Amino acid sequence: MSHPKLASLFNQNEARVDWHDKALWFVRHKRDLATHQVKGWEALRDLGHHIKAHTLSNLDNYLIEFEKNALENGIQVHWAANGDEHNKIVHQILEENQAKKIVKSKSMLTEECHLNPFLEAKAIEVIDTDLGERIVQLAKEPPSHIVLPAIHKNRHEVDALFQEHLNTQPCDGDPQYLTHEARKHLREKFIKADAAITGVNFAIAETGGFVVCTNEGNADMGAHIAPVHIACMGIEKLIPKQEHLGVFLRLLARSATGQPITTYSSHFKRPAKGHKMHIVIVDNGRSEQLGRPDFRASLHCIRCGACMNTCPIYRRSGGHSYDATIPGPIGSILSPGKDLTKHSSLPFASTLCGSCSDVCPVKIDIHSQLYKWRQIITQNTKQPFIKKKSMVFMGKLFTKPTQFARIGKIARWSLRYLPKSIINARPNIWGKSRDLPNGPKQSFDEWYKERTKK
Amino acid sequence: MGSRTEILAKIKTNKPNLIETPIIEPQVFDEGLNLIEEFTKKVEAVGGQVVPITYEMDIHTEIKTLFPDTALNFSTLEKAISFNTLSLDNIEKPQELEDLDVLVLESPLGVAENGAVWVNDTSFPIRVLPFITKHLVLVLGKNDIVPYMHQAYDTLNDFNFGVFISGPSKTADIEQSLVIGAHGALSLTILLKND
Numbered sequence: 001m002s003h004p005k006l007a008s009l010f011n012q013n014e015a016r017v018d019w020h021d022k023a024l025w026f027v028r029h030k031r032d033l034a035t036h037q038v039k040g041w042e043a044l045r046d047l048g049h050h051i052k053a054h055t056l057s058n059l060d061n062y063l064i065e066f067e068k069n070a071l072e073n074g075i076q077v078h079w080a081a082n083g084d085e086h087n088k089i090v091h092q093i094l095e096e097n098q099a100k101k102i103v104k105s106k107s108m109l110t111e112e113c114h115l116n117p118f119l120e121a122k123a124i125e126v127i128d129t130d131l132g133e134r135i136v137q138l139a140k141e142p143p144s145h146i147v148l149p150a151i152h153k154n155r156h157e158v159d160a161l162f163q164e165h166l167n168t169q170p171c172d173g174d175p176q177y178l179t180h181e182a183r184k185h186l187r188e189k190f191i192k193a194d195a196a197i198t199g200v201n202f203a204i205a206e207t208g209g210f211v212v213c214t215n216e217g218n219a220d221m222g223a224h225i226a227p228v229h230i231a232c233m234g235i236e237k238l239i240p241k242q243e244h245l246g247v248f249l250r251l252l253a254r255s256a257t258g259q260p261i262t263t264y265s266s267h268f269k270r271p272a273k274g275h276k277m278h279i280v281i282v283d284n285g286r287s288e289q290l291g292r293p294d295f296r297a298s299l300h301c302i303r304c305g306a307c308m309n310t311c312p313i314y315r316r317s318g319g320h321s322y323d324a325t326i327p328g329p330i331g332s333i334l335s336p337g338k339d340l341t342k343h344s345s346l347p348f349a350s351t352l353c354g355s356c357s358d359v360c361p362v363k364i365d366i367h368s369q370l371y372k373w374r375q376i377i378t379q380n381t382k383q384p385f386i387k388k389k390s391m392v393f394m395g396k397l398f399t400k401p402t403q404f405a406r407i408g409k410i411a412r413w414s415l416r417y418l419p420k421s422i423i424n425a426r427p428n429i430w431g432k433s434r435d436l437p438n439g440p441k442q443s444f445d446e447w448y449k450e451r452t453k454k
Numbered sequence: 455m456g457s458r459t460e461i462l463a464k465i466k467t468n469k470p471n472l473i474e475t476p477i478i479e480p481q482v483f484d485e486g487l488n489l490i491e492e493f494t495k496k497v498e499a500v501g502g503q504v505v506p507i508t509y510e511m512d513i514h515t516e517i518k519t520l521f522p523d524t525a526l527n528f529s530t531l532e533k534a535i536s537f538n539t540l541s542l543d544n545i546e547k548p549q550e551l552e553d554l555d556v557l558v559l560e561s562p563l564g565v566a567e568n569g570a571v572w573v574n575d576t577s578f579p580i581r582v583l584p585f586i587t588k589h590l591v592l593v594l595g596k597n598d599i600v601p602y603m604h605q606a607y608d609t610l611n612d613f614n615f616g617v618f619i620s621g622p623s624k625t626a627d628i629e630q631s632l633v634i635g636a637h638g639a640l641s642l643t644i645l646l647k648n649d
């Protein structure tokens with residue numbers, strides 16, 4: 001289904017839309033407070049941008065350096081061209097270690113590769129351990145946000161889910177009680193796990209180590225208890241040096257939730273005695289995106305979610321309306337690169353207001369890329385009949401000033417005198433759930449001429 | 455090995471011409487922070503507490519007054535024999551640490567801008583310790599606080615595993631309401647040593 005169709009489903013419940021909108025704006029506001037406290041915030045964003053741009057321009061060599069150092073550290077390194085190969089590699093490691101019970105911390109990459117259903121089909125239990133991810137896993141839904149996976153659920157829905165699956169008492173949606181019950185439930189899973197899977201926030205070429213950031217401590221509880229740790233990373237997670245972490249850890253949490261840093265920023269370099277550590281490096285379309293000069297910078301993304309929290313469309317249409325692993329503005333420039341036809345409506349799910357680009361900690365020109373995708377999509381995919389015809393009509397009209405002035409006059413008059421039932425009639429989608437402004441008496445052109453005459 | 459060659463070849467063809475590495479100039483961010491003040495403020499903001507101690511105080515006695523009724527305590531500091539009610543010698547698997555109440559570790563580094571404290575596994579023999587314990591106590595010297603992450607990374611050299619910890623574990627995944635105590639420690643106390 002296209003974005004407008006899914007968004008209209010979400011919009012059937014107006015109270016929920018309002019609540020969702022406010023909840024995300026609250027996070028955006030916390031981000032503002034946190035970033036305004038940092039002296040040189042813009043310089044920090046510039047650094048983030050340029051370190052990523054530099055890394056991408058030398059990515060193959062940095063990956064080789066990373067692999068060499070990781071191997072020396074005693075980490076086993078695997079390479080996957082696509083999601084399917086990634087899943088097979090993970091499964092093979094699990095099989096070699098007779099691992100049947102897996103705990104997983106947040107990793108958008110494993111979502112992208114659909115690892116859970118793949119492993120479950122092979123009778124392996126996969127438990128998502130981030131609270132938000134566990135909630136959506138129990139609800140059999142995908143995450144609707146990359147940092148706040150269950151932001152679309154209210155406390156009463158969580159209450160009901162936990163009663164059904166974790167045998168909790170009805171608690172009128174008390175977050176304290178529910179979180180405590182989730183801690184008990186997941187503690188048991190951590191203790192019994194045969195292997196842990198985590199994502200990677202940053203991998204460092206110079207040291208062969210990697211960093212995982214969480215607030216809950218779930219990545220660490222998993223990785224340090226289970227005898228096997230598998231960390232899955234996209235090729236773009238690499239940074240050249242340890243000193244670059246100073247820049248990115250300052251940017252990440254402030255942009256994501258307004259915290260000065262996440263509770264845990266865990267630096268894995270060598271496996272503990274008696275434990276095994278694996279890294280799976282995944283391409284899955286990223287090297288192709290690297291070859292598109294206009295869209296290359298989308299690979300700078302550090303997955304903070306700020307562009308979603310600020311986006312007027314995302315806040316009012318919900319993460320599921322994007323029907324993609326990464327929703328929101330950044331998802332809308334990543335997804336068309338993977339499947340242009342399936343995701344052709346996404347770059348249009350934007351007002352092009354540019355707020356996403358303004359908050360992005362690594363200064364991705366998100367809204368310009370959305371605009372560029374629109375050009376490509378209009379040329380390459382079938383457009384609705386009315387849109388096509390009206391574009392041709394408008395194109396011609398704009399080349400004929402006298403005709404333009406005449407039609408403008410009629411339009412302004414109509415807006416003033418025709419009844420709403422005609423103005424907002426079905427073909428005018430702009431009149432759907434909003435009134436058009438009253439038509440002014442003068443056109444801009446007339447106003448300007450009169451003004452210069454005086 | 456999988457698709458290593460293929461991936462690297464594709465990147466090589468598709469990457470842009472080499473772009474220079476930017477240079478980080480930490481002085482750009484310098485606000486002349488009062489380190490102890492800022493550090494304390496940030497630790498409290500993220501849900502932890504800072505307790506100043508002087509060198510003549512006995513650290514473990516102080517901790518006992520903070521956590522009077524705990525059963526299983528473990529400290530990696532010196533002179534902890536009477537404090538420790540758990541011996542790591544008998545621990546075979548990390549799981550067995552599940553009931554640990556209080557863990558005390560020494561930290562070499564704190565960061566003022568975010569209240570984060572660094573610990574690495576040279577100071578704790580089993581990696582899950584600072585996460586599985588109910589209450590975490592970190593002992594930090596006043597002179598070991600640096601202003602920003604940039605200075606912090608200048609001092610971090612060799613470690614197998616290390617972590618910046620900023621406050622107790624937390625989550626806001628249920629309707630954005632903050633709950634302290636997710637999977638990791640339920641509380642974080644930093645003893646700030648006047649040395």
Ligand code: SF4
Nearest residue numbers: 301302304305307360
């Ligand atoms: S595009 Fe920028 S703002 Fe959006 S998630 Fe990525 S880093 Fe954050």
